[in-house]
Amino acid sequence: MNRAFISLDGGHTSEAEVRSIYGEVEIRRHLKTSAIFDTSINDVLRLSTILLLVPPILILLSYVKIIISIIRIHSGRYKVFSTCFSHLTVVVLFYGTVTFMYVRPRSSEADNTDKIMSVFCTIITPLLNPLIYSLRNKDVLRAMRARSTLKVIPYKYSTIIMQNMNRSTVTEFILLGLSSDPRIQVILIIILLAVYVASLAANCLLILAVSIDRRLHNPMYFFLINLSIINIGGPSVTVPKMLVNLLHKEKSILLQGCAAQIFFNLLLGGSECFLLVFMAYDRFIAICKPLRYHMVMSTSACKWMITITWTVSCALSLINVLLLYSLTFCAPNIINHFFCALPSLMLLSCSDTSILDPMMLGGSVIVLLVPVFLILFSYCRIIVSIMRIQSGRYKAFSTCISHLIVVTLFFVIDIAMFMSPKAAVDNNRDKIVSAVYILTIPILNPLIYSLRNKDVIGAMKMFGSWLR
Numbered sequence: 001m002n003r004a005f006i007s008l009d010g011g012h013t014s015e016a017e018v019r020s021i022y023g024e025v026e027i028r029r030h031l032k033t034s035a036i037f038d039t040s041i042n043d044v045l046r047l048s049t050i051l052l053l054v055p056p057i058l059i060l061l062s063y064v065k066i067i068i069s070i071i072r073i074h075s076g077r078y079k080v081f082s083t084c085f086s087h088l089t090v091v092v093l094f095y096g097t098v099t100f101m102y103v104r105p106r107s108s109e110a111d112n113t114d115k116i117m118s119v120f121c122t123i124i125t126p127l128l129n130p131l132i133y134s135l136r137n138k139d140v141l142r143a144m145r146a147r148s149t150l151k152v153i154p155y156k157y158s159t160i161i162m163q164n165m166n167r168s169t170v171t172e173f174i175l176l177g178l179s180s181d182p183r184i185q186v187i188l189i190i191i192l193l194a195v196y197v198a199s200l201a202a203n204c205l206l207i208l209a210v211s212i213d214r215r216l217h218n219p220m221y222f223f224l225i226n227l228s229i230i231n232i233g234g235p236s237v238t239v240p241k242m243l244v245n246l247l248h249k250e251k252s253i254l255l256q257g258c259a260a261q262i263f264f265n266l267l268l269g270g271s272e273c274f275l276l277v278f279m280a281y282d283r284f285i286a287i288c289k290p291l292r293y294h295m296v297m298s299t300s301a302c303k304w305m306i307t308i309t310w311t312v313s314c315a316l317s318l319i320n321v322l323l324l325y326s327l328t329f330c331a332p333n334i335i336n337h338f339f340c341a342l343p344s345l346m347l348l349s350c351s352d353t354s355i356l357d358p359m360m361l362g363g364s365v366i367v368l369l370v371p372v373f374l375i376l377f378s379y380c381r382i383i384v385s386i387m388r389i390q391s392g393r394y395k396a397f398s399t400c401i402s403h404l405i406v407v408t409l410f411f412v413i414d415i416a417m418f419m420s421p422k423a424a425v426d427n428n429r430d431k432i433v434s435a436v437y438i439l440t441i442p443i444l445n446p447l448i449y450s451l452r453n454k455d456v457i458g459a460m461k462m463f464g465s466w467l468r
Contacts, residue, residue, distance in 0.1 A: 056095055063088075170329040171255045173348075177245050177338045178431060185246045192246075195439045196239045202446040203228040205460065213459035219297040220286075223279045224449060226306055227406075230272050231442035237264045238339040238438055245338070258340035259324055263317045265339070269414070270313030273371045276407050278305045280378040283400050288385040316363060323359070327351045337431055372411050379404070402448050409444065413437045 066084065070077050178188055207228050210216045238261065245251040253261075285296050320342055327349040335344050342360065346353045382400060386393050416433055450456040 170333045173333045199443040203231045206446040209459040219302045230268050234268045261340045266317040270367045274309040277371045280375040284378040
């Protein structure tokens with residue numbers, strides 16, 4: 001028996017006796033002198049009633065529905081209902097004990113009974129539950145017999161088993177990179193570093209020029225700023241790791257690093273796909289419905305488009321990362337690439353990837369083919385509208401040339417990378433195409449949009465004079 005002093009809100013301190021084997025505080029009739037305590041007791045009783053009575057009611061409703069369904073069956077009723085016997089026995093034991101402990105009226109002879117019921121609830125019931133579920137279940141009994149008949153495994157078989165167990169423990173991968181020749185690696189380091197710095201500088205310069213010049217504060221250049229952000233992030237995901245691997249003999253990457261690369265590559269790649277669609281839509285409204293342009297392409301509408309772009313891409317990227325973590329990997333942990341891609345990792349997986357292949361194909365269709373179709377539809381409408389113009393056709397279409405070049409470069413390389421059948425993929429060709437995509441697209445985009453655009457060139461000159 002434990003003894004405790006309880007301070008009530010009314011300012012009185014009273015001694016309470018705890019007559020429970022596991023320290024459950026039962027405030028007895030000794031403390032009924034406080035009105036505040038009476039109120040708390042009522043609240044506890046109400047809460048106990050809800051917690052104890054609502055689950056049995058739901059269980060009873062379930063079993064009423066079960067019994068009605070079983071009655072409608074013409075044969076095999078006992079077999080169907082026998083699957084519920086174990087659960088019913090456990091429910092009766094649990095709720096019978098708990099209800100007897102908490103719902104029955106209190107009396108002066110209740111303490112010893114409470115102790116006995118507490119022992120039953122805390123010790124006997126947990127012991128009975130596995131017995132009830134195992135003794136009436138043939139599958140569990142069969143598994144226990146099989147476990148009891150295990151013999152000493154010979155050494156050669158135990159070695160094989162340990163190897164199979166270790167297959168799922170591969171959490172680090174080796175990236176072979178573009179080349180293992182030291183002389184070529186030096187050339188690659190110089191090229192990668194130069195192109196990466198040039199790409200960062202070009203895209204940052206474009207962002208600053210558009211931000212400074214108020215004449216360029218319109219939807220097209222708002223999308224162009226987001227495209228430049230993507231072009232900064234894309235190479236930053238892979239190029240630094242490529243440089244580190246070229247400078248060091250250790251070319252390993254953790255599974256978490258692979259997951260991060262896959263997530264950000266897909267996030268930025270998917271965002272660029274959807275962004276190019278909205279840029280095509282912007283050109284469609286500007287040429288086909290010029291009078292409604294400022295109403296349709298309002299600031300709030302553009303913000304919604306960007307939000308949709310990043311949100312959908314993030315969701316698709318998370319799905320791919322979850323697919324990655326659902327795989328187990330075998331002993332060969334060598335990736336014949338310079339960055340982690342889900343198709344490359346699937347080739348190393350011990351898991352069955354036959355379900356993932358159509359899922360990846362579906363994702364590629366959503367991210368690549370649907371945007372291509374929407375862009376083609378937009379440009380068909382644009383061409384039809386331009387053909388109806390009597391004069392100034394070239395000037396109207398010239399506003400779309402930069403976007404068309406970027407779209408063609410982006411989707412041709414992406415479709416070549418991601419839509420090729422797995423059996424037809426040549427690793428060396430795939431690495432070359434990926435390198436071209438990562439290195440050239442981010443630096444070409446700002447050049448294409450600036451060299452053919454007098455407004456952007458003027459903004460850059462203004463920025464240059466501002467720096468002086």
